[in-house]
Amino acid sequence: MGKPTGFLDYERQTSRELSPRARIKDFKEFHVPLSKEQQQLQGARCMACGVPFCQSGQMIGSMVSGCPLNNLIPEWNDLVYHGNWEAAYARLSKTNCFPEFTARVCPALCEAACTCSLNGEPVSTKENERAIIENAFLAGLVKPQPPKVRTGKRVAIAGSGPAGLAAAYYLNRRGHSVTVYERSDRPGGLLRYGIPNMKLEKDVVDRRIELMKAEGVEFVLNTDIGADVKAEKLLRDYDRVLLACGASNPRDIKVPGRESKGIYFAVDFLSSVTKSLMDSGLEDQRYVPVKGKKVLVIGGGDTGNDCVGTSVRLGAASVLQLEMMPKLPDERAENNPWPQWPRVCKTDYGQQEAAAVFGHDPRVYQTTVTEFIADKKGNVCKARLVKLESKKDEKTGRMVMAPREGTEEVVDADLVLIAAGFLGSQKYVTDAFRVEVNERTNVKTEQDKYQTSVKNVFTAGDMRRGQSLVVWAIREGREAAKAVDESLMGYTNL
Known part of the structure; x- marks a missing residue:
């Protein structure tokens, strides 16, 4: 803990927002970040609590408290305060493969659980995270890391949303050959087409996709698994298949006149x-x-x-x-x-x-x-x-x-x-793979498991847990990658 009295010495500061009337003129992100020096003082506000709820990701009162990724938040807040940005990035990337996404679109469960918020303003953890990853990109710290050894195992992932991308990221780095199938014309899933540019500009998504390609992940676009490519072919051509197609069925409003145009x-x-x-x-x-x-x-x-x-x-x-x-x-x-x-x-x-x-x-x-x-x-x-x-x-x-x-x-x-939410996975996909679904039409697995009812077929993200947050999708993809790896190798070091 670099500054024991930091939470008393410094007020919470966050990035400046452009005024509503100024920012509606375009679809660009509208937050103006703090300077590095100002952001470092925000890192000083972290108390390095004895019990850091910010990184717990546990259920309290039927709701999740803290980060589902169990980010090492007090550690990298302290490193931000000391200006050790490279080490801060190293600690952040141990638990979060896509901090540039969560730092923009996550509702900051970490800040809601911050001890400082008990009687005051929480540490600006979300913006500290964004400062770490954006500085890492600017400093050239984020580089392709293709695996030195390939295992000879092949994994197909259906869906390139945050869950599918996270699973691909970890399985590829483990040495498996990963192919991601996406039915849209561009990869990213929810990150690409579900979140507007003013919250997540698409060059941020493209930047990460290009890194993954350089590491050896293959993307096949305009290809609808279960329709354009049969389930049997995937199961024949790949050692494992991971379904990460999201909760894609929108909830309808069934009232008279619903058939009207517009x-x-x-x-x-x-x-x-x-x-x-x-x-x-x-x-x-x-x-x-x-x-x-x-x-x-x-x-x-x-x-x-x-x-x-x-x-x-x-x-x-x-x-x-x-x-x-x-x-x-x-x-x-x-x-x-x-x-x-x-x-x-x-x-x-x-x-x-x-x-x-x-x-x-x-x-x-x-x-x-x-x-x-x-x-x-x-x-x-x-x-x-x-x-x-x-x-x-x-x-x-x-x-x-x-x-x-x-x-x-x-x-x-x-x-x-x-915009009434989503009801679960799409039937033509689950039918194609003959996987069991639960009463909410999410793909059924055992508690905290990712193996479906069909051999060699796994699932992750909203398709398994139902409509949720990007941070949960990344967590699901990470944990599913561990399960797939263990089933392939007999153990996992992910």
Whole structure:
């Protein structure tokens, strides 16, 4: 611990954000990092606690507290404080193969569990992580490390999202020959097409993909496993197959009028914008049109917020975001103590931008859609909404959100984006490999195991655990790589 009184001597500082009205002019990342000297003082705030919950990644009160990757956070915070950036990178890369991703898109479970947050502001661990990895790239510390010896074993990975990439990273470095199959035109999965550029610019993804290629990982694009390539062929050509295809089934809103034109799933909307942005800088106009439209976003999570921010950038006339659940408190409730994940209301970048442009927070709580109304041409033009209240279900005894009588209203909406989450793996893939699925249609494995019900077929990421965070997907990929390696070699040193 370099500065025992650092958390008293220095206030928490984070990167400067461009103002909402300035940043909506483009799709670029909008955080201006601290200088190295300022970031080092942020490292000094780490207390090197006797019990560092920040790196625990354990379940507390039915929620995860701390980093699922078990990053050695106090160690590299101390190294940042001392300006030993090379050693900090060495410690960070021991547990996290893609810190440039988590430092941008992770909700910072580590900071929520920081001891400093018990009675003050947490250490800016997420930005310390970003400073470490970006400095490592600038200093030439991040270099291809192809294995010196190949094992002669071949592994196919279906899906190039964070779980598939993490598994490929570790299995390749172990010496196995790894081929990653991706059904899209570019690798990255969720990182590429599920997360907008303003949160994760795609040259950051490309930079890592090029490193992995230089290390020997092969990427096969525009190839849909289970459709373009049969499961039997993969199992015949490879020693092991890892399914990391994500939780790709979007949850639908099944109400009258759903067939109206102008209603899209959020992932399709966001993907169309990102692809057009990469292909032509939006010049080809091959994305869902937004300009001048009254946008209704259904879903209050991160994806819903991304839809709000993207719609604002594309010139929406208005944006309304529906959230089924009640607004969370602004501060921790008594039944949600530290170091549990804080269940508090967060106003994210998209909501900030909508408020700046339209003069109010776009979110409406405890509200859902009961009907979509179309015009004579079949285009959605309005939506009927109803307020919800918490009631006990007489059959199950559980509390549910039920419509409140007399609260219906009709709002204008000529573009609807459904961001209601995902339901599990896609059936054509699981059917092709004949793997068992659970009641949520996630691929079934034993507790904390990655082997499926089919010999030599493994699974990881959202496809196994359901919709989750990028940091969890990386953890899943890392652990699945260990399981695959052990099954191939009889032991693992990953």
